[in-house]
Amino acid sequence: MLRPAEPGDLPGIATLMRASVLEVFPRFHDQRETEAAARYLTVPDPVLIEDGTYFVHEAAGQVVACGGWSTRDKLYTGSGSSPTDDRLLDPATEPARVRAMFVHGDWTRRGLGRAILARCVTAARAAGFRELVLMATLPGEPLYRAFGFREVARTRVRLPNGVLLGGVSMAYPLTG
Template identity: 30%
Template sequence: MGYGFFRLRRAVGCFRQNYESKHPYASFKDLAHIQALISKSARILQAQYYKKSEIEAALELVRGIEELIIAGSFLVAEHERKIIGCGGWAFDVSYPRKAEIRGFFVHPDFVRRGVAALLLNTCENICLRRGIETLYLTATLSGEPFYKKHGFLNLRDSIGICQMDRLLN
């Protein structure tokens, strides 16, 4: 299973060889590209699970990317200097050993090529180094199989979304 030749921002080499992510963090200059990626990803990849009106309403609720960028907890993956994936985490102020996985989106042309897996793995490793023991998230129906594959368990299902968590080792 090859990952292709995309990389985290300023990573050295490609994922298949010499993967070393030192500075994959998003910046404010990326924000317009990130927002375009989120819109395209949601509208295309969620179309088989949700009505168009539900997708548009959900897009209105995607917030907090700016705060994640400020906190240094939002990552981007690139291919040929274009952002093809993004995602990050937010520390839970109520529970210091927990973090929420947030804002994971992949360009439709790069689905099932390891982009989200690499972003998630990088988030997990950073969180582990910072003392986080549990990650949690709210998954859409289109994202649920991905997160289950990566060890997240359903806590509860709501209308069209799934609350999930995973203990880090």
């Protein structure tokens, strides 16, 4: 069942995020990179839940997929804080952000990520945004490509402990 996330979901979201990274990242990253991602990329952002833009998919009472979009300036978790993270974006001139997409390793390739992205597209379009952007990790890149996101640039994301993770800046038009 796909539904908006609630504050009580935070522990289940955190558990899912960590499990997803530990299960999926080793196919794309070495042990040091996987451990750094599990530490720094798996902190749920309660602001997304407060804003009503974050979703969870539950099965048998457990969160097996999560993700959402944001009207705020923060692009991703893990690189530290910025003074503009909470700034509201202007839908007429700035893209909304897709944030914190995770699927449990046992639940991949079942359409859960695609369903969350479709919900993000619908909601961001209704809010007047013209584009979605995201910073894909290497495990997420195939899903985003298959959904229709286009690569903007390849980059390396520096985590707080200095580890660099491969990333892909991607965009999806909401118009036309």
